[in-house]
Amino acid sequence: MPAEPAAAAQEPGLRARKKEQTRRMLRESAARLFAARGFAGTTIADIAAAANVSERTFFRYFDSKEALLLPDGIELFGWIERELAARPDGEEPLQAVCAALLAAAKPFSAGSLTALTHPLEGTEALVVGRLVQAFSGFEERLTALVERRLPSGTPDRDLHAAVLACAALSAVRAVLRTQRGRRAAGTAQPTAADLLPRALALLSQIGTPAT
Known part of the structure; x- marks a missing residue:
């Protein structure tokens, strides 16, 4: 009993x-x-x-097929913001953004990473609008988090932050585009999780003097 x-x-x-x-x-x-x-x-x-x-x-x-897109994307946005907020204060801003993206992307599927780039082609207009709105809000919040990490005397501080945030998100877009291209060509295709660290490493090297 x-x-x-x-x-x-x-x-x-x-x-x-x-x-x-x-x-x-x-x-x-x-x-x-x-x-x-x-x-x-x-x-x-x-x-x-x-x-x-x-x-x-x-x-x-x-409730619908569309509902499968939004929850993961919104959850991923929040995860990235929390990871970035938790990075050390003295860490270089671009390095902090890249580290936050890598940490947040691990628990998510490759399909969810599309939320970090642009709504899927062929998606119904209503879903496109909701995804664009969600992405725009995330992009603004990410830019604000980056701006807080820049020294107060940084020239064009707001622009500097926007460029860093958007460049990091463009690296994710490059990963997905490259993966699609390799799939179409029938060549070996590492997962998005494998390609993302490489893409962010390349981004970090831009502007670094050659050795």
Whole structure:
């Protein structure tokens, strides 16, 4: 008899873990399909089948296909901001941004990184508008965080911060574009997680005197 309350106490936790696992499988399946077929070329039925669940189950977790894009992107934005805020105060701004991007990108799928660049081509107008709005707000917040790290006497401090923030995000765009090009050419294609450190390292070297 004493074992029953313990089992009952564990059951809600098990249900929560299973729900989170299903939600994660749906997001990961969608990210793979979006990357391979594009947003417009992927259906809810495709996503559900790839996650090995029914369409009815899909709608228990997400209202629409579009909803799969926004939560990961917004969550990723917040993660980057927190990582950057936690970097040492004396760290060089570009180095801090690159480190924050690398730390934040690790838990996310390659498909989620598209939120750091530009809305997916072929996406419905409503989703494009929401993604553009979310991205613009993130870009402004990231610029503000970079500006706080620059010395107060930095010439054109606001411009300097904007260039650094936008350059770092452009490096992410370059990774995704390069990956798409290699995929189309049928050449070996490291994952976005493999290419991102290389891209940010190249960015850090720009303007550095040759040795």
